[in-house]
Amino acid sequence: MAATVKLRIILGEENSQRLILQDLPQSLSELAQHIKTQCGIEGDFRLQFLDPDFNEFNNLTSIFDVLDKTTIKVIFNSLPCSALAESPPLPFSSAPPPNSPQDTSSISSAISSASYDTDILSSPESTPRVSSWPLVFTVPRFSFDAELQLGRANAAFKDTGVLLEPETKLKSSILDGLIETILQFKIYLTDAECADVAEALVSAHPCLREPGSVNGYDGWKKSLKDKLGNYRNKLRRLGCPEVSVNALTNKPGDRCSPAYAVKKPKKAEVNYCPAYPGGESKETQELKRVMLLTEMEKRNNEDQVSLLMDQTFAHRRQEVVRDAPMVAEFKARWPALFNVRELCVEFKRITIVNLQSKFFSQLDAQSANLMKAFSRKGGTLGRRLKRIVVPMTEDSGIDVRRECVLKGLCVYMNEDPESFVKEYMSDDASSHTAMAETIYGIYVIRHEGAEPGDAPEDVGIILEGVTVLQELRNVPFAFAIFIALVYALNLCYPSEHRYTFEALQKLVLELDGNKLSKKVQALKTILAR
Structure with a gap:
């Protein structure tokens, strides 16, 4: 098994945090994502590490400088966006460097403006999932009034054994709370996973058990399936790519059956067809793909290539899921993906497994x-x-x-x-x-x-x-x-x-x-x- 890696992250004066990883990240962008997620920070920043040779902090430019118990300092970028676009790129700056082999100043400008908007306009729907389906589903806290009613009903059930018959508003509040938690992991649930959620619900709130059901939760399981199906229809109308990819408008014209070419996660993919990052579109992501081709021509540029690969993940997944291109065509468009390092990182983006x-x-x-x-x-x-x-x-x-x-x-x-x-x-x-x-x-x-x-x-x-x-x-x-x-x-x-x-x-x-x-x-x- 891979050894656990412990890092000390300095976030500011008298503000540091311990970061524990199951294994060393394979790129600087992956390390930055771990720091963002586990330390709860946002915005542009760069990293420095405590260099043991000089006992001073130096800019972190290679993942190979990160070892177990390394001290890493987060330097937040406070320059205005216009100054950042003109200054040399930092390891985790949103603005990519200009491309010397061809005139790509317009591409860089478009990407820079889109990337800065990303920090402002990002939403949960555009944020990649970081967890797979849990072994044990944890029932969330519901709205204040729902928790108040459930608390009283649970106490009454413990004393007298009387079950609660929830009114429509309370039942809807419970189902909405469950779905909000479910969407952190996936949108399409299997029958067994719906059963897990319903069983966890009646275990956490015994007053909700159903007297006419063999296991006490069959009705909740059916209601959850119906509610989740209605919610997916709503997401489809809003353009959520993971469900809109299965809309009839995305099927071939001569095959209109909903069951034809259904594109759902089938191999435990956590991030199957993610949305574009907030503030970005297919056009801005395509510009980054073009820049990626240029960056690949430069020597000793693996970290910048990895950063652009990370930023274009949603574009790549929507292309491969929606269009199902031939391998030769896809390799010509995304040659950076076809090496061992990037394939392993891509697998981790999709499944969160090393x-x-x-x-x-x-x-x-x-x-x-x-x-x-x-x-x-x-x-x-x-x-x-x-x-x-x-x-x-x-x-x-x-x-x-x-x-x-x-x-x-x-x-x-x-x-x-x-x-x-x-x-x-x-x-x-x-x-x-x-x-x-x-x-x-x-x-x-x-x-x-x-x-x-x-x-x-x-x-x-x-x-x-x-x-x-x-x-x-x-x-x-x-x-x-x-x-x-x-x-x-x-x-x-x-x-x-x-x-x-x-x-x-x-x-x-x-x-x-x-x-x-x-x-x-x-x-x-x-x-x-």
């Missing part, structure tokens, strides 16, 4: 139980599993073990790992043609005469015949990055390997682990023994 640390720590933790499950299989499947794990007896390296476990999981789910992880020889002229015809998968290129334990020449990922990533470290790492691509491009899992990736998502990454297919549920039961 991909690499979660995936490998949980995979290693489950490896022993998976190997026991493999050993219990007999027949043809058992013989295939024994052949798969042979390299583990010849090489004790962790990457070899992880690769055997992943391929064994694929075989255990009665799927073919060789149709997903394809190996080619470097001197095979036909390999390029075969790779160009591949719809999806991981390719491994080895040189002639390579031993099983030798490192491959190249490991990469192919989507729709396009080699989207190369020079990945090994096959297990490619598995993790493939999942990141599925989330970032809003793809479905490959149908021939859907159970393997369902197990990786729900049992390893623990995303939406309460709703399992029969195959994955059977595996979960075996692993829990």
